[in-house]
Amino acid sequence: MTAHVIADDAEALAVAAGLAEAFRTEAPVRDAERRLPYAELEQLSASGLLGVTVPADHGGADVRQETLAEVFRLLASADASLAQIPQNHFVYVNVLRRQGTTEQRKFFFGEVLAGRRFGNAQSEAGTRHVQDIRTRLLPLPDGSHELTGVKHYSTGALFADWIPVLARAADDNLYVAYVPRDADGLTVVDDWDGMGQRTTASGTVRLDAVTVPADRVVPHHLTFREPQLHGAVAQLLHAAIDAGIAGGALAEAAEFVRTKSRPWFESGVDTAAEDPLLIQRFGELDLQVRATEALLGVAARAVDAARDELTDASAAEASLAVAAAKAHTTATAVLVADALFEVSGTRAALDSLNLHRYWRDARTHTLHDPARWKIQHLGRHVLNGTRPPRHGLL
Structure with missing residues (x-):
């Protein structure tokens, strides 16, 4: 396999935007028919996006985490499944950056730049909890x-x-x-x-x-014996996927109301898009999406700042910023995906339109880890100055 090598952050964002548009068209059909995205993943590999976090001294663009989060948000706005697939790829590239030997980094970063994909075999079922690994x-x-x-x-x-x-x-x-x-x-x-x-x-x-x-x-295990960003990076990408689902659902709802919805007879307007109550609701939803995207950006910049100067304090701040973003994006993704039907009306519930994929994707993806524990760590820090623990889920 050969892959394009992306040069910098700007190119990474441009490539992601182009792929998102390409992936958007068939996303409803892929979901409805459970058509696995082999061809789309080959496009993703060939594009060079999978190699954008490879360090510069190994030939990669080494993009900022703010850029990587935006890449995932763009992809998830089009197809949340496709965006989820490479999340673990970047997590395990990060593991090599942190703990790989010189020889391991040289070999595997070469594989990544060539378009090779990392999957994952991490979680187990039937154990006491998620950290009870028995393999x-x-x-x-x-x-x-x-x-x-x-x-x-x-x-x-x-x-x-x-x-x-x-x-x-x-x-x-x-x-x-x-x-x-x-x-x-x-x-x-x-x-x-x-x-x-x-x-x-x-x-x-x-x-x-x-x-x-x-x-x-x-x-x-050595990753967690000193300040680290393993969990913050992984959770940042999860938050970006949720933000993408929310943005995609809002855009879908707006398009539906503009082109397919009828105004309520009491509104006195000619089109649904002129209905003042719908306008108000869309404004509320847009505010929620803007807030969640802003928190995602704050979190990404906190991770970047900590990468530049990693200390206990900077790592803690990055984890807390990501926790805040993840808690907010979790709520926003589910809220907006549900509101899509509220603002669009009965026709939106037709199974043939498959608009419910946004809610199903949001509800499924946000189950990865509980937002209530993100809020718990925020509360402990603001009240007692307690830094978050070092583990891979925060």
């Missing part, structure tokens, strides 16, 4: 490792060239093993049946004594 990475006599376990919600794995697997070693510490998609003993099962984000193929990964060379394993 095991055990040493073999020749210095390699053996992976055994079952992963769920493995977004992107079905489409990946490499699947980063989160596992515990014999010392009970967390490691990430980068495993080729076609490795012996690795099976990806397309059993995702979520009501929303239907085409992410977030199914099951089974690992049956998969052999992993030593140079494909990264000590992820």
